[in-house]
Amino acid sequence: MRSVGYARTGEIETLELFSAVEPQEPGEGEVRIRIHRSGVNPTDWKSRRGALHIPIPQGGYQVPHHDGAGVVDKLGKGVKSLVKGQRVWVWQAAYRRLGGTSQDYVVISASRVEPLPDGVSFDTGACLGIPFMTAHRALTVSEGGPAQLSRGALVGYKVLVAGGAGAVGNAAIQLARWAGATVVATVSGPEKEKLARAAGADHVINYKTQDVAAEVRTIASDGVDIIVEVSAVVNAGLDAKVIKPNGVIAIYANDGGNDLHIPVRETMTSNARYQFILIYTVTEAAKVQAAKAIGHALQDGAVAVGDERGVPVHHYRLNQTRQAHAALEKGGIVGRVVIDLTQD
Numbered sequence: 247m248r249s250v251g252y253a254r255t256g257e258i259e260t261l262e263l264f265s266a267v268e269p270q271e272p273g274e275g276e277v278r279i280r281i282h283r284s285g286v287n288p289t290d291w292k293s294r295r296g297a298l299h300i301p302i303p304q305g306g307y308q309v310p311h312h313d314g315a316g317v318v319d320k321l322g323k324g325v326k327s328l329v330k331g332q333r334v335w336v337w338q339a340a341y342r343r344l345g346g347t348s349q350d351y352v353v354i355s356a357s358r359v360e361p362l363p364d365g366v367s368f369d370t371g372a373c374l375g376i377p378f379m380t381a382h383r384a385l386t387v388s389e390g391g392p393a394q395l396s397r398g399a400l401v402g403y404k405v406l407v408a409g410g411a412g413a414v415g416n417a418a419i420q421l422a423r424w425a426g427a428t429v430v431a432t433v434s435g436p437e438k439e440k441l442a443r444a445a446g447a448d449h450v451i452n453y454k455t456q457d458v459a460a461e462v463r464t465i466a467s468d469g470v471d472i473i474v475e476v477s478a479v480v481n482a483g484l485d486a487k488v489i490k491p492n493g494v495i496a497i498y499a500n501d502g503g504n505d506l507h508i509p510v511r512e513t514m515t516s517n518a519r520y521q522f523i524l525i526y527t528v529t530e531a532a533k534v535q536a537a538k539a540i541g542h543a544l545q546d547g548a549v550a551v552g553d554e555r556g557v558p559v560h561h562y563r564l565n566q567t568r569q570a571h572a573a574l575e576k577g578g579i580v581g582r583v584v585i586d587l588t589q590d
Contacts, residue, residue, distance in 0.1 A: 248587075249349030250567040251307035255296040258575070261568050264307070269351040272322030275426050277356050278408035279336060283372035284564075284585040285313030287413070291575045293340070298526065300342050311585070312340045314347030315371025325356045333362040335338050335371035337379060337537060341526045347372075348567055350587060357534070360541050366550065368560050373413075373551045373582045374540055380525045381417035382536035384474045385425070387521040391471075392425075394535040397546060401426035404466040406488060408432050409476040410442035410450065413582060414498055417446040417549070418474040421539075424548035427472075430460055432467055441580070444556030446561055462488040469493060469516070478520075479503035486512040498523040550552040563589045 247269045252260035272278045290310045293299055314336040318328050327558050328334065337358050340346030346352060362371045385400065386392055392399040405422045409415040410431025422429045423446035431447040439450045451461045462470060467528050469490030475481060478495070480502035485495050486509045495518060508520070525533070543549045551557040558581030562570040570583050 247350045248564055249309050249412070250564055251309040251348070252294060253302060253303075253307045255294060255299055257295070258291075258568050258571050260294065261565075261571065262307070263565055265483070267349075269350075270345070270353040272320055272353050274323040274326060275356055276322040276353050276498045277317045277318055277325055277328055277359055278320040278351055279334060279359065280319045281314045281316040281347050281350060281352055281587050282370040283315045283325065284311045284587060285372035285375065286311055286574060286583040286585060287313065287376045288574055289376060290340075291571045294571065298341070300344070302344070306344060308340070309342050309346040309349050309352075310340055311346040311348045312338050313372050313375035314339060314352065315368040315533050318359075319351060322356070323362055327356055328359060328361075330340050333368075333371075334359045335362045337375035338526065338533070348564065360537050363544050366544055367552075368546045369584055370544075370550045372584050373559070374549075375583050376525060377413040378417040378421065378549065379536040380414050380498050380523060380535060381421050381474065383525060383528055383532060384414075384418060384498055384521075385422055385427075385472060386532075387496055387523075387537075388472050388494045389519065391491050393532075395400060395421055395425045395539040396542060396546070397424060397548075398426045403427040403472065404430065404470040405472045405474065406432070406462060406472045407429045407442075407447070407534060408469040408481055409501070410445065411438035411556065411580060412446055412476060413557070415474065415476060416441070416555070418553065419447050420549045421543060423448075424543050424546065428465075430462055430470065433534050441556035444554060459484055459487040466490070474498070477502040478506050482506060482508055486516070486518070489513075489516050489518045491516045492518070494519045494521050496521045496523055524586070548586070551582055559584055561586050
């Protein structure tokens with residue numbers, strides 16, 4: 247069995263390819279998955295550099311990547327929800343665990359494995375976990391709103407997605423549209439506008455050339471119910487101008503800076519709420535609800551990755567994991583980075 251991992255946190259050179267490793271046996275409540283695709287997220291290179299990391303034991307190594315997709319290879323005792331040979335997707339494989347998805351086989355709790363419907367690509371399956379679950383959380387924290395998305399659950403809602411061409415932004419657009427919301431997305435240029443529209447955004451605003459607040463108020467005169475926010479520091483003033491009374495500003499990243507200054511009076515007047523989101527520390531119940539909702543959206547054909555959904559997919563082989571991390575760490579890449587473990 248092949249795996250990529252690192253024995254110590256640090257720069258990209260710490261990633262090594264191991265090829266003489268025996269696959270683990272699944273324990274009670276666990277399954278072994280033959281990984282076909284391993285999804286790479288920014289959090290993976292940040293963890294490699296030391297963020298949110300557990301100690302690596304002497305002689306051991308951390309296998310990175312939380313997201314993946316493949317086929318059930320072996321069932322542990324007591325697992326009834328899955329069958330051998332079933333196509334599945336995996337979420338949060340490497341959080342406080344040494345065994346992520348950048349390996350041929352991963353052993354993981356069956357509770358973090360979801361069916362991948364026939365006809366849905368392994369690429370899509372490997373790109374669901376972190377971005378789509380983060381987006382689901384952002385769309386389900388509004389006062390009086392649904393705790394779990396379903397088809398039509400957000401009918402009548404207006405959602406503003408900041409950075410509609412990003413991974414979470416794209417996921418939020420797809421899920422919000424499936425749930426029936428009117429979606430407004432902001433982007434930085436024409437190419438990213440195409441991506442946001444491919445994802446399903448009803449309205450796209452170029453924040454570099456247009457007055458975003460005025461445009462949003464033209465679309466939603468009383469404001470938007472939910473803002474899915476990637477850059478709260480930069481957009482705090484804008485968000486206060488366009489949030490609807492009792493709306494929620496859901497912050498999932500700190501693009502543009504870390505020190506947030508909130509316009510207090512404006513935000514008080516609208517009774518708006520700020521909700522910060524880090525998917526790893528969200529309650530287990532909320533994560534399970536997100537995974538189940540994403541599964542329903544997959545069955546409906548409502549979510550996917552690829553150019554046709556505004557998510558270009560960039561493929562690397564397992565022995566190119568360093569290059570995959572470098573592409574994300576350098577920044578500027580549009581779309582998703584995926585390791586194809588079937589190519590080597």
